[in-house]
Amino acid sequence: xxxxxxxxxxxxxxxxxxxxxxxxxxxxxxxxxxxxxxxxxxxxxxxxxxxxxxxxxxxxxxxxxxxxxxxxxxxxxxxxxxxxxxxxxxxxxxxxxxxxxxxxxxxxxxxxxxxxxxxxxxxxxxxxxxxxxxxxxxxxxxxxxxxxxxxxxxxxxxxxxxxxxxxxxxxxxxxxxxxxxxxxxxxxxxxxxxxxxxxxxxxxxxxxxxxxxxxxxxxxxxxxxxxxx
Numbered sequence: 001x002x003x004x005x006x007x008x009x010x011x012x013x014x015x016x017x018x019x020x021x022x023x024x025x026x027x028x029x030x031x032x033x034x035x036x037x038x039x040x041x042x043x044x045x046x047x048x049x050x051x052x053x054x055x056x057x058x059x060x061x062x063x064x065x066x067x068x069x070x071x072x073x074x075x076x077x078x079x080x081x082x083x084x085x086x087x088x089x090x091x092x093x094x095x096x097x098x099x100x101x102x103x104x105x106x107x108x109x110x111x112x113x114x115x116x117x118x119x120x121x122x123x124x125x126x127x128x129x130x131x132x133x134x135x136x137x138x139x140x141x142x143x144x145x146x147x148x149x150x151x152x153x154x155x156x157x158x159x160x161x162x163x164x165x166x167x168x169x170x171x172x173x174x175x176x177x178x179x180x181x182x183x184x185x186x187x188x189x190x191x192x193x194x195x196x197x198x199x200x201x202x203x204x205x206x207x208x209x210x211x212x213x214x215x216x217x218x219x220x221x222x223x224x225x226x227x228x229x
Contacts, residue, residue, distance in 0.1 A: 003209055091151035095138045
């Protein structure tokens with residue numbers, strides 16, 4: 001059984017009833033894990049097979065970044081990868097578009113992290129690479145890595161069209177990869193798009209959950225004052 005979880009933002013309690021009552025659950029988290037340590041994932045992993053992509057909040061603090069990229073959990077990040085999970089080829093595109101790097105459909109400022117570092121002053125370099133904030137920015141090279149591969153599902157943090165804040169470049173990527181379903185997070189809504197695309201699109205909202213077909217098992221409303229940054 002594959003389940004898709006919307007942005008947890010540091011709280012995972014809502015997932016336990018679903019992963020504890022079912023055997024062999026693969027849990028796919030759609031970004032904004034917002035960890036302060038890997039402990040929450042270590043505990044949840046006793047009951048399910050965890051995979052994820054990163055969201056914008058996963059580079060908001062050093063602790064959030066290190067909880068993923070500084071631990072063994074970095075091997076479970078599906079960004080720029082395709083993994084066969086319970087017979088489903090799942091491709092991941094983590095992160096968000098930012099104008100300092102690339103805001104489609106505008107021309108990109110930088111093609112990849114190396115390009116960014118070549119043209120950036122030394123004070124902007126962090127740990128030998130792009131600044132902490134941009135560790136979760138999408139570069140054109142991220143799309144290039146995936147676009148000539150095939151997958152059944154594309155998971156992304158950003159939304160595709162027709163979401164009003166979505167990006168056509170994600171739809172184009174899905175078409176090239178031949179995917180049957182896009183699952184995305186970020187916008188904290190629970191919404192199944194009715195479109196003419198040859199694939200389904202499901203927005204899995206804030207601390208919400210769907211099954212592999214996009215049927216909602218849990219819907220939550222984000223009542224916090226801060227949603228994104």
